[in-house]
Ligand SMILES: NC(=O)c1ccc[n+]([C@@H]2O[C@H](COP(=O)([O-])OP(=O)(O)OC[C@H]3O[C@@H](n4cnc5c(N)ncnc54)[C@H](O)[C@@H]3O)[C@@H](O)[C@H]2O)c1
């Protein structure tokens with residue numbers, strides 16, 4: 394039942410293993426990477442309560458010692474203070490240059506632990522053990538690591554590829570339904586950006602994905618395959634990798650506007666952002682007019698938000714949201730760039746999108 398997607402980057406090739414029961418086999422998977430039988434685990438308190446003991450038991454079977462630091466759960470943990478805490482803990486644990494850091498958790502822990510590993514002693518290796526749908530389909534692969542700044546999302550970080558990814562799909566059974574749905578926002582992103590047949594398949598399989606092991610495996614594997622394919626050609630986001638940012642220019646601004654709180658989860662912001670990107674594409678005459686309704690129908694079918702009014706509490710106005718978008722890493726020479734759609738399954742990076750169109754799109758969306 395385990396699938397392996399290779400990520401053969403020159404000099405730092407690694408495998409992404411996907412399937413149930415991988416945590417129970419973690420000792421055997423990790424042991425060949427170790428110089429001495431020791432890994433340092435970074436996780437969050439919620440994940441630790443469910444999965445730290447089984448992971449440690451599996452590592453223990455191979456004689457691997459595994460001290461752990463459990464941080465508070467949630468997006469608020471992706472910040473300077475937690476990076477400092479993690480790095481100081483790793484140093485106090487005596488983690489050496491040839492040791493391994495293991496990230497056990499969702500995208501928050503993966504991004505933070507990966508960044509801590511990137512800067513610790515100028516770079517130690519790390520393994521991703523993603524435990525959310527979002528982390529299994531997206532954040533554990535491709536080497537983007539980092540934290541948020543008070544100026545915006547993921548503004549401080551490093552490209553640092555993991556040495557191995559163990560995506561145990563069995564861990565998703567303890568995930569809260571809302572977190573599962575949010576992770577699905579990144580899954581549908583893959584269909585929209587580059588695989589119309591996958592999107593069409595998701596329209597059928599998406600609503601029942603959680604209870605369907607083979608379909609879940611296919612969704613994770615296809616997403617990882619697509620991501621690996623893009624990252625291999627453009628690791629540092631000089632071009633094509635920006636397509637993985639579909640929905641994120643809007644989504645990240647909404648996350649900033651809601652204070653990185655549980656008013657809006659990252660995957661929910663991405664889902665809303667994909668819908669807004671589809672609408673912007675249609676407004677600019679680049680995408681057939683009926684396509685955004687198809688995206689909205691699918692979001693609704695899987696229980697993801699389709700309107701900004703689904704976000705609890707007040708949102709700033711359209712000009713303030715546009716200002717938040719200016720921190721986007723795709724900005725060049727002060728100009729926003731958007732990932733737009735030509736068709737469902739075909740994204741591209743658009744330069745010179747008239748800001749007036751973006752403002753009026755946001756005004757309409759805020760009024761819905
Ligand atoms: N580096 C990348 O390429 C990349 C890609 C996509 C997203 N991200 C980042 O990922 C983050 C979002 O990740 P996320 O959605 O996984 O959020 P998360 O890490 O906050 O996890 C969501 C919640 O689920 C809980 N949880 C995790 N695994 C669990 C399990 N198996 N059982 C029960 N509870 C569990 C966590 O404690 C948390 O409360 C954002 O910061 C986003 O920017 C990074």
Ligand SMILES: O=C(O)C(=O)C[C@@H](O)[C@H](O)[C@H](O)COP(=O)(O)O
Nearest residue numbers: 531535537546547634637638641722
């Ligand atoms: O891997 C990538 O590249 C992505 O863009 C994946 C995104 O889902 C992810 O949220 C990423 O962290 C966004 O990167 P950012 O540089 O736009 O903050």
Ligand SMILES: [Zn+2]
Nearest residue numbers: 579641659663
């Ligand atoms: Zn994302």
